[in-house]
Amino acid sequence: MKFPALRTYAYIYLLFLYAPIILLPIFAFNDGTIIAFPLKGFTIEWFRQMADNSTLRKAVQNSLIIALSASIFATTLGVFAARAATRFSFPGKGGIIGLIMLPLVLPEIIVAVSLLVVLLGIGVKLSVFTVILGHVLICTPYAIAILNTAFNALDRSLEEAAYDLGETKLSTFRLITLPLVMPGIISSLLMSFTISLDEFIIAFFLAGAEPTLPTYIFSQLRFPKQIPMIMALGTCLVAASIILLTIAEYFRRRGIAKTGGTDTGGFL
Amino acid sequence: MAKATRWRRFTRSEAFSGYALVSPTALYALLMLAAPLATIVAFSFFKDGYLTVIREFTLQNYVDTWADPVFRAILLRSLFVSGMVTLTTVLIAFPIAYYISFNVSREMKSRWLFLITIPFWTSYLIRVFLWKVILGYNGVINSGLDILGLIDQPLNMLNNVQAIVVTLAHAYAPFAILPIFVALEKIDRSLLEAGQDLGESRLMTFWRVTLPLAMPGVVAAVLIVFIPTIGDYVTPQLIGGGKVPMVANLIQARMLDLDNKPMGSAIAVSAMAIVTLVSLAFLLVNRRFLGVQK
Numbered sequence: 001m002k003f004p005a006l007r008t009y010a011y012i013y014l015l016f017l018y019a020p021i022i023l024l025p026i027f028a029f030n031d032g033t034i035i036a037f038p039l040k041g042f043t044i045e046w047f048r049q050m051a052d053n054s055t056l057r058k059a060v061q062n063s064l065i066i067a068l069s070a071s072i073f074a075t076t077l078g079v080f081a082a083r084a085a086t087r088f089s090f091p092g093k094g095g096i097i098g099l100i101m102l103p104l105v106l107p108e109i110i111v112a113v114s115l116l117v118v119l120l121g122i123g124v125k126l127s128v129f130t131v132i133l134g135h136v137l138i139c140t141p142y143a144i145a146i147l148n149t150a151f152n153a154l155d156r157s158l159e160e161a162a163y164d165l166g167e168t169k170l171s172t173f174r175l176i177t178l179p180l181v182m183p184g185i186i187s188s189l190l191m192s193f194t195i196s197l198d199e200f201i202i203a204f205f206l207a208g209a210e211p212t213l214p215t216y217i218f219s220q221l222r223f224p225k226q227i228p229m230i231m232a233l234g235t236c237l238v239a240a241s242i243i244l245l246t247i248a249e250y251f252r253r254r255g256i257a258k259t260g261g262t263d264t265g266g267f268l
Numbered sequence: 269m270a271k272a273t274r275w276r277r278f279t280r281s282e283a284f285s286g287y288a289l290v291s292p293t294a295l296y297a298l299l300m301l302a303a304p305l306a307t308i309v310a311f312s313f314f315k316d317g318y319l320t321v322i323r324e325f326t327l328q329n330y331v332d333t334w335a336d337p338v339f340r341a342i343l344l345r346s347l348f349v350s351g352m353v354t355l356t357t358v359l360i361a362f363p364i365a366y367y368i369s370f371n372v373s374r375e376m377k378s379r380w381l382f383l384i385t386i387p388f389w390t391s392y393l394i395r396v397f398l399w400k401v402i403l404g405y406n407g408v409i410n411s412g413l414d415i416l417g418l419i420d421q422p423l424n425m426l427n428n429v430q431a432i433v434v435t436l437a438h439a440y441a442p443f444a445i446l447p448i449f450v451a452l453e454k455i456d457r458s459l460l461e462a463g464q465d466l467g468e469s470r471l472m473t474f475w476r477v478t479l480p481l482a483m484p485g486v487v488a489a490v491l492i493v494f495i496p497t498i499g500d501y502v503t504p505q506l507i508g509g510g511k512v513p514m515v516a517n518l519i520q521a522r523m524l525d526l527d528n529k530p531m532g533s534a535i536a537v538s539a540m541a542i543v544t545l546v547s548l549a550f551l552l553v554n555r556r557f558l559g560v561q562k
Contacts, residue, residue: 006367013364017387017441020398023408027401035401081293088286096290100297105491107499107543109516113523113536114304117311137300140293194389201501201516205524217393221506234394241389249382 021238028231035227046232053229059216062128063197066212070135071192077136078143078188079181085144086151097144104141111137112205119206126208134202139192146191150184150255183255190248194241213237312533321529329534339518339535343542346514349429350498353436357493358486360437361444365485366478368445369452381449388442396506399435400426403507427509435507436497443496444489451485452478483557491547498543515539 028047032040050056084090085097103111115134124130154177162172178185200214207215217233220226278284312329315322333339368380387395402408403425410422425431455478463473501516510517515535523532551558 006363006371009363010367013360014383016438017384019402020395020438021387021390023398023401024394034406035404077293077296080289080291084286084290084293088282088289090283090286090290093286093290096294099302100293102297102301105495107496107516107539109499109501109519110305110308110536110540111301113519113532114308115300116523117529117533118304118307121307133300136296140296144293198389198391198393200393204501214391214393217391218502221393221397230394230397234391234398237394238390241391242386245382245386245389253378 024231024238025235027228028235030228033225033228035231046228047236049229050232050236055211056216056233059211059213062207062210063213066128066131066135066203067193067196069132070139070196071189073132073136074139074143074192075147075185075188077140078147079185081140082144082147082151086148086154101141101144103138108138108199108201112202115202116205126206126210128207128210128212130206130208131203131210131212134206135196135199138199138202139195142195143188143192146188146252147181147184150181153256154180181255183251186251187248187255190244190251194244194248198241308533309537311530312537314530316528316530329530330538333531333534333538339538342513342515342518343539345429345512346498346539347542347546349432349436349514350494352429352433353440353497354490354494356433356437357440357444358448358489361441361489362448362482362486365445365448365452369449381446384445385442388439392439393502393506395439396435396503399431399438400507403431403434426507427511429508429512431507432503432512435503436500439503440493440497443492447488447492448482448485451482451488455481480557483554487551487554487557490550494550495543495547498539 026039027035029042029044030039031043031045081097081100085093111134115130115137119126119130119133158176158180159172162176163169167175198214200218203212203215204218211219217230220230311321313325313327315324315326315328364384368377372380400407404410405422405424405426407425409425410419413419414422459477459481460473463477464470468476498514499516500514501520504510504512504514504517508514513521519532519536519539522528522535526532
């Protein structure tokens with residue numbers, strides 16, 4: 001059943017969604033220290049400032065270490081849980097998976113505060129490592145959601161055929177299962193990476209004195225002089241995440257094509 | 269002997285394989301999530317000594333928290349803001365989900381969903397800050413209206429609840445669209461034809477067939493938006509200018525600025541309890557819509 005007026009509404013809605021992102025590059029290249037219209041002229045000064053900033057470089061480095069580690073750990077934990085959830089049934093499964101998926105519906109501040117209290121209590125020094133611990137926790141549910149789809153789409157008879165042909169459980173997993181769910185694994189890695197790279201609250205609480213990209217941005221937003229540089233940084237981040245997401249989407253679709261399913265939806 | 273065989277049988281069972289596989293992830297969640305949550309619940313019943321926590325049972329933190337008018341005001345504001353955000357987000361998201369599910373051709377659907385999720389994956393902080401740029405004193409809207417000669421004085425649109433609602437409604441849009449879309453996709457299209465064949469108008473078919481069947485998605489969308497927004501820290505800080513703090517800002521202030529961990533824990537636990545209660549109440553009210561399509 002079609003309601004033709006919806007098309008117009010859809011385009012207006014997309015404009016609302018994209019309004020902030022369209023403004024970003026406009027102000028990143030605007031030759032004025034105040035973020036306001038009318039525009040002053042074209043400049044790449046803010047990108048130059050960004051490249052010269054040593055604290056920012058440190059923050060980027062930290063964030064990359066955190067995002068890379070968190071995405072690998074979260075995806076590994078996700079593979080275990082998704083495999084268990086899709087392939088086996090065992091008593092208490094709902095409760096266990098529910099606990100693992102809980103961060104999805106828990107305000108991040110609660111996760112951050114409770115981890116902080118425990119880590120300080122047992123005398124762990126706050127660092128990049130403690131942020132990784134927190135990020136693995138919040139990335140794992142997303143990884144599981146993606147991997148569940150991948151494992152569900154798997155035709156079980158392929159594995160059974162491998163067993164019948166004399167492969168062991170482990171070699172079957174390596175030769176049959178893993179290649180088939182690989183697209184899911186790659187898109188889970190990319191998704192976890194993107195989530196971790198952008199996560200603020202947990203990093204804010206658990207990073208101690210170490211800057212990460214979001215905590216650095218947050219600290220700079222107070223200084224009007226720094227805003228144009230942050231706009232330039234934002235432009236780079238948006239470009240980077242669009243590239244990452246396009247790759248993730250490509251692998252997700254390839255995964256669906258590989259296992260012979262039909263494309264029914266996007267992320268989440 | 270009998271014990272050993274039973275053990276051997278158990279290790280070969282499907283349940284054992286399941287437990288073995290899920291255990292690394294479950295253990296991580298237990299250590300890093302369940303244990304810390306249990307700890308703040310415990311802390312909320314302890315006394316605060318200066319810089320330390322005295323392990324003595326007390327209800328004083330809760331008494332102080334709930335007697336504090338500031339806490340009550342902030343909690344009420346948080347509930348109100350989250351409620352408004354949820355209402356706005358779900359109301360404006362529903363037509364989009366409907367459009368993608370019913371009006372867009374099969375091949376274009378995933379492209380539309382991709383288009384909608386992209387803004388969500390770009391830096392949250394910068395997105396929130398850009399709303400400050402849009403709504404600010406010499407921001408996009410004010411300078412635009414000024415150029416058009418519609419206003420003499422810039423409008424004051426920041427540092428209030430409405431600005432927070434707009435920003436959060438934007439930030440959580442995909443969270444509302446996706447579950448509603450999934451519910452709409454599941455609807456058997458022949459039911460709609462049946463409705464029209466039986467003489468219902470298009471609007472009545474929507475009201476009596478489509479909407480009730482889409483309700484599980486709407487309920488999921490409401491919860492997925494409501495729960496995280498009530499704990500949002502960044503938006504009240506940046507868009508509210510610190511003038512309209514919400515629960516997360518209060519927890520942060522008690523925990524870090526004042527370093528009163530038992531008090532901060534009591535606030536966090538109270539907030540969690542309220543959120544859980546509101547969510548359960550909402551589920552209860554809508555229970556007749558859930559499980560319709562089984």
